[in-house]
Amino acid sequence: MAATGQEEDDIDHYEVLCLPSGEEGAALTIEQIEKSYRTQSRLRHPDKRPDDPNATADFQRLSSSYKLLRDESLRRQFDARLRARREAASRAAAAGVKRRKAVSDLEERERAAATGQPTDPGEVARREAKRKAADIQRELDEFRAAKQAAASGAASTSGHGDKKGGAPQDGVKTDKGKILKVSWDGSADSYTAAKLEELFQKFGKVEDIVIKTSKSRSRGSAIVVMGTKEAALLAIQNHFFLFPLTVAPVQESGGLPARSTQTHESRTSNVDGTGFSDLEASVFRKLQEAQKRKQSG
Incomplete structure (x- = not known):
């Protein structure tokens, strides 16, 4: 008897009558159920299926399902059982998904433990951001060390005079014929040392470039030291190729800005050595980008 009851519980009476099941079946009217029963009884009557040994049992099941669905009380109970069955199946499916995910x-x-590599996406991203930040910091430290060494060398040269025997003075002694004063409309940021070097290399070797920091936002200036007096003279004679830059020789009172009397911090804030400006900007930009990625992660 128990087996028969279990078998009855597994029957979907809507499906027996070839009707939609679930919520859609619960919304069917008695007229729709009767119409489907009449259609199915004509098609599945044992007299129409003399060679089918299961025809009688199938027709009896059809009649039994029709009787249950016509009874409003029995139909409500069946709809409740059907709904509970669907919910249980849904929970079982969800539990199966969770079990499969847990196993995965x-x-x-286990694979990560065997290889020593993290698998959590967040942890992988954090390690990658930390690695990039360390690389950028190392690059920045190397850059600062190189710049400090270059500045220390310039200060030493200033303290002992030039190679021609000049006495120590406030400025760096050099051949004034090689020094050019360059100015332009706009702030000091309008031209970098690298850009000026690129322009003046057309006339000969460039030994040094010093961009002066000015509070004025309407005009910038720099000192360009050419490799020879001939290169400096060539740049002056062909200054129209450098427009809108203005190029002029340094006056007797001119010279390179004093470096020996400045601290390292003041030199880095007021002197833009050739090649340093663009590298410094690149390093700091990378550092800022890494910090932003770390914060967003």
Whole structure:
């Protein structure tokens, strides 16, 4: 008897009558159920299926399902059982998905433990951001060390005079014929040392470039030291190729700005050595980008 009851519980009476089941079946009217029963009884009557040994049992099941669905009380009970059956199946499916995911995660962790590599996407991203930040910091430290060494060398040269025997003075002694004063409309940021070097290399070797920091936003200036007096003279004679830059020789009172009397911090804030400006900007930009990625992660 128990087996028969269990078998009855598994029957979907809507499906027996070839009707939609679930919520759609619960919304069917008695007229729709009767119409489907009449159609199915004509098609599945045992007299129409003399060679089918299951025809009688099938027709009896059709009649039984029709009687149950016509009874409003029995139909409500069946709809409730059907709904509970669907919910149980849904929970079982969800539990199966969770079990499969748990097994997959466990296997992934075991593989990670064997290889020593993290598998959590967040942890992987954090390690990558930390690695990039360390690389950028190392690059920045190397840059600062190189710049400090270059500044220390310039200060030493200033303290002992030039190679021609000049006495120590406030400025760096050099051949004034090689020094050019360059100015332009706009702020000091309008031209970098690298850009000026690129322009003046057309006339000969460039030994040094010093961009002066000015509070004025309407005009910028720099000192360009050419490799020879001939190169400096060539740049003056062909200054129209450098428009809108203005190029002029340094006056007797001119010279390179004093470096020996300045601290390292003041030199880095007021002197833009050739090649340093663009590298410094690049390094700091990378550092800022890495910091932003770390914060967003």
